[in-house]
Amino acid sequence: MKPFVYVTRRLPEPALQSLLQVCEVEIWDHDVPPPYEVMVEKVVDKEALLCLLTDCIDAGLMDAAPRLKVISQCAVGYDNIDVGAATARGIPVGNTPGVLTDATADFAFALLMAAARRIGEAIDYVRQGCWQTWGLTLLLGQSVYGATLGIVGLGRIGQALARRASGFDMRILYYDTTRQPEVESELGIEYRPLEDLLRESDFVSLHVGLTDETQGLMDRRKFALMKPTAILVNTSRGPVVDPEALYDALHEGQIAYAALDVTDPEPLPADHQLLTLPNLIVAPHIASATVTSRNLMAARAVQNLAAGLRGERLPYCVNPEVYG
Numbered sequence: 001m002k003p004f005v006y007v008t009r010r011l012p013e014p015a016l017q018s019l020l021q022v023c024e025v026e027i028w029d030h031d032v033p034p035p036y037e038v039m040v041e042k043v044v045d046k047e048a049l050l051c052l053l054t055d056c057i058d059a060g061l062m063d064a065a066p067r068l069k070v071i072s073q074c075a076v077g078y079d080n081i082d083v084g085a086a087t088a089r090g091i092p093v094g095n096t097p098g099v100l101t102d103a104t105a106d107f108a109f110a111l112l113m114a115a116a117r118r119i120g121e122a123i124d125y126v127r128q129g130c131w132q133t134w135g136l137t138l139l140l141g142q143s144v145y146g147a148t149l150g151i152v153g154l155g156r157i158g159q160a161l162a163r164r165a166s167g168f169d170m171r172i173l174y175y176d177t178t179r180q181p182e183v184e185s186e187l188g189i190e191y192r193p194l195e196d197l198l199r200e201s202d203f204v205s206l207h208v209g210l211t212d213e214t215q216g217l218m219d220r221r222k223f224a225l226m227k228p229t230a231i232l233v234n235t236s237r238g239p240v241v242d243p244e245a246l247y248d249a250l251h252e253g254q255i256a257y258a259a260l261d262v263t264d265p266e267p268l269p270a271d272h273q274l275l276t277l278p279n280l281i282v283a284p285h286i287a288s289a290t291v292t293s294r295n296l297m298a299a300r301a302v303q304n305l306a307a308g309l310r311g312e313r314l315p316y317c318v319n320p321e322v323y324g
């Protein structure tokens with residue numbers, strides 16, 4: 001008999017087909033995530049769980065699933081999963097790094113450009129019938145070419161953003177908890193302590209995972225260090241930025257603009273105070289949303305899940321200590 005697996009959302013067809021070859025599948029066939037209580041019920045008889053970043057996978061859920069052999073997340077970030085609890089229960093957790101790096105870096109750069117050149121406002125201006133003439137001072141934005149970019153978090157996506165920014169002759173600074181001298185010389189980028197990076201940068205782009213250390217990293221004190229002309233881009237996780245501090249910084253002109261793909265809370269309610277600001281653009285967490293990238297992510301998630309079911313080491317495992 002094939003192992004029985006719970007999948008918390010519809011998968012791209014090719015990934016679903018390969019999943020069906022190795023297991024029997026129950027899918028939450030809706031556009032919004034399954035409620036926690038539903039997941040608790042559904043995992044009772046399952047040997048594997050394929051989940052998304054919108055699912056809360058905590059110790060309680062794992063305890064409801066005595067047969068669970070693997071948790072396979074279809075995303076690179078996994079702050080929704082209590083990895084410590086999984087390790088303590090001997091359950092490997094997989095994620096999907098690498099295959100969304102370029103899509104995400106492309107999108108971070110697209111947000112940077114959109115904020116710098118006020119593309120959202122420009123589109124609204126035309127659609128609302130405001131366009132009367134060519135104007136010398138109409139919708140003035142900020143130069144990207146030659147400006148200083150501060151990258152916070154020099155992982156795969158941060159590095160991929162640096163490569164894009166080099167093409168615009170940007171001066172590139174980075175902050176990370178560990179310095180990476182080889183990457184510095186390869187990419188022609190300079191290390192700065194975070195506070196110096198914030199003081200010097202025209203654009204600040206966040207590329208850290210969400211952890212206890214990075215939660216609220218961008219707080220009032222940090223915004224106060226930034227240039228009044230600075231633009232913040234966030235494609236990492238919403239809670240890395242304190243939303244009230246961001247509102248005040250944008251409202252009071254402490255920084256000029258923000259472009260977010262991730263928010264706190266997520267989804268951001270349409271009546272949230274952030275959405276009253278003219279100097280903010282928000283996308284609905286779609287940085288990795290290309291057909292290629294999402295197909296590859298789902299394929300990688302299936303690959304991890306299948307390995308876990310066979311009792312093999314997951315090719316992309318976030319808690320390798322589970323094997324030690």
Ligand code: GLV
Pocket residue numbers: 053074075076077078100236288
């Ligand atoms: C998306 O945010 C991901 O973590 O893959």
